[in-house]
Amino acid sequence: MSTAAPEKKEKVVQPFDYDKYLRPNKLPHIWCPGCGHGIVLKALLRAIDKTGLPKDNIVMVSGIGCSSRTPGYVDFNTMHTLHGRAMAFATGIKFARPDLKVIVVTGDGDALAIGGNHFIHACRRNIDMTVLVYTNATYGMTGGQYSPTSPIGSTATTSRYGNIEPPFDTCEMAKASGASFVARGTAYHTIELERTIYDALMHKGMSVVDIIDACPTYFGRMNKYKSATQMMEILEKDNTVNIKQADKLPPEKLQGKMLRGVLHKVDRPEYCDQYEEHVIKKATSKE
Amino acid sequence: MAEPAKKLAKIVINERLCKGCSICIDFCPTNVLELKGSCVAVKDLEACTRCQLCDLRCPDFAIQVF
Ligand SMILES: Cc1ncc(C[n+]2csc(CCOP(=O)(O)OP(=O)(O)O)c2C)c(N)n1
Ligand code: SF4
Ligand code: SF4
Ligand code: SF4
Numbered sequence: 001m002s003t004a005a006p007e008k009k010e011k012v013v014q015p016f017d018y019d020k021y022l023r024p025n026k027l028p029h030i031w032c033p034g035c036g037h038g039i040v041l042k043a044l045l046r047a048i049d050k051t052g053l054p055k056d057n058i059v060m061v062s063g064i065g066c067s068s069r070t071p072g073y074v075d076f077n078t079m080h081t082l083h084g085r086a087m088a089f090a091t092g093i094k095f096a097r098p099d100l101k102v103i104v105v106t107g108d109g110d111a112l113a114i115g116g117n118h119f120i121h122a123c124r125r126n127i128d129m130t131v132l133v134y135t136n137a138t139y140g141m142t143g144g145q146y147s148p149t150s151p152i153g154s155t156a157t158t159s160r161y162g163n164i165e166p167p168f169d170t171c172e173m174a175k176a177s178g179a180s181f182v183a184r185g186t187a188y189h190t191i192e193l194e195r196t197i198y199d200a201l202m203h204k205g206m207s208v209v210d211i212i213d214a215c216p217t218y219f220g221r222m223n224k225y226k227s228a229t230q231m232m233e234i235l236e237k238d239n240t241v242n243i244k245q246a247d248k249l250p251p252e253k254l255q256g257k258m259l260r261g262v263l264h265k266v267d268r269p270e271y272c273d274q275y276e277e278h279v280i281k282k283a284t285s286k287e
Numbered sequence: 288m289a290e291p292a293k294k295l296a297k298i299v300i301n302e303r304l305c306k307g308c309s310i311c312i313d314f315c316p317t318n319v320l321e322l323k324g325s326c327v328a329v330k331d332l333e334a335c336t337r338c339q340l341c342d343l344r345c346p347d348f349a350i351q352v353f
Contacts (some may be wrong), residue, residue: 013339015351027304027348034308038346190343216308229313232344 021045021055026073030066034220034228036187036213037067037134043190044105044132045074047197051101058101061090063115065107066141066215067134084115087122090129098272101201102129109139112148112168123177126205127271132197133170133208136215144218155222174208175264181207182264187214188236189260199262205270212236212258296335297353302326305349311341 022045031037048058058076062068064083071078077100081089086104094102111119111133122131138156139145146156146163149170153162174182181203185193193211200207214220214231225231243261246254298319307325316338321330327350329335341350 013337015339015342015353018348022348028306029347031346033306034310035346038348039344042343042346042348188344227313228308229310232310 034216039187043193063110067107087118104131120177123179125271138219170210180205186212186236188232
């Protein structure tokens with residue numbers, strides 16, 4: 001009797017077919033070598049694929065910035081709007097067509113500086129959309145000014161002696177403003193990010209994902225990082241901890257680290273549902 | 288008996304899209320890749336485990352491993 005061990009089947013993961021979701025002939029994209037925005041876009045496309053939603057049911061809306069160029073490359077319904085106003089346009093779209101899946105891609109400057117007002121009110125309303133904030137701690141598109149997430153002491157074209165402004169914690173701000181799903185990911189942890197974005201897309205209500213990614217051209221160069229890789233290792237890998245591991249770590253190991261994963265998830269009435277229930281129904285019953 | 292030959296990976300690099308950022312090279316666990324000029328190239332195909340990390344972290348849709 002033969003005792004030969006059954007041949008071990010090699011586990012082969014096939015690469016993901018991004019072309020399915022990209023507009024033909026639009027690549028190469030405008031992002032600099034090593035810019036994290038492309039890595040985030042790929043995680044987003046894989047997450048969208050997992051939802052099984054048809055492309056025509058998805059609307060991607062952005063403001064202005066390097067990150068806000070994303071909709072130009074993807075084969076969904078897309079809208080490239082005004083600086084800071086992506087969430088206002090997205091609210092209008094969702095309000096008119098609640099059947100569509102609305103995704104906002106926005107930079108930390110776009111979402112939290114000029115667009116901070118729209119951001120907090122979209123969260124407060126808990127309107128059903130997914131907002132991905134690409135946090136590279138700088139205004140990439142306009143040449144590296146500091147942003148509302150730039151760390152204290154960091155250098156920018158507008159903070160030559162080191163930034164004196166304390167940064168926002170995007171997730172705390174989203175939670176305090178009323179978003180019912182709040183999470184954080186990084187470009188480095190790309191598979192985890194894909195899962196987090198998928199969870200955000202499946203959530204009913206306002207879902208915000210703060211995504212730490214690198215701008216090697218400005219933030220990197222001005223803060224003396226040697227490469228995009230080094231930025232990913234220090235700012236994304238070493239500087240963050242998954243919330244599931246955080247409980248097991250002593251407090252000194254968590255000092256100064258940002259938490260990744262789903263940080264907040266609650267059921268709260270959604271804006272379009274409330275409008276249907278409390279406005280449309282009442283208004284039409286009077287006729 | 289000779290070991291059955293391990294199926295070699297097929298690494299497809301799109302030279303038009305690669306911006307030579309080195310992310311894939313630096314994060315490859317088995318040192319398969321290198322930079323040639325401003326584009327990534329395969330240095331040691333046999334070492335490739337098809338883990339897909341290079342593709343997953345490439346910002347430019349420039350590398351795929353089959
Ligand atoms: C009303 C208005 N004000 C200012 C600008 C200039 N501007 C363009 S992009 C940008 C900031 C972009 O930073 P961010 O949103 O963080 O995106 P990134 O480029 O870093 O991805 C600014 C200030 C503008 N286009 N419109
Ligand atoms: S300037 Fe910064 S954010 Fe903009 S594309 Fe270049 S690396 Fe990316
Ligand atoms: S698949 Fe993995 S082992 Fe092969 S080149 Fe890419 S990163 Fe290296
Ligand atoms: S990560 Fe992509 S763009 Fe960067 S060197 Fe590798 S293949 Fe080229």
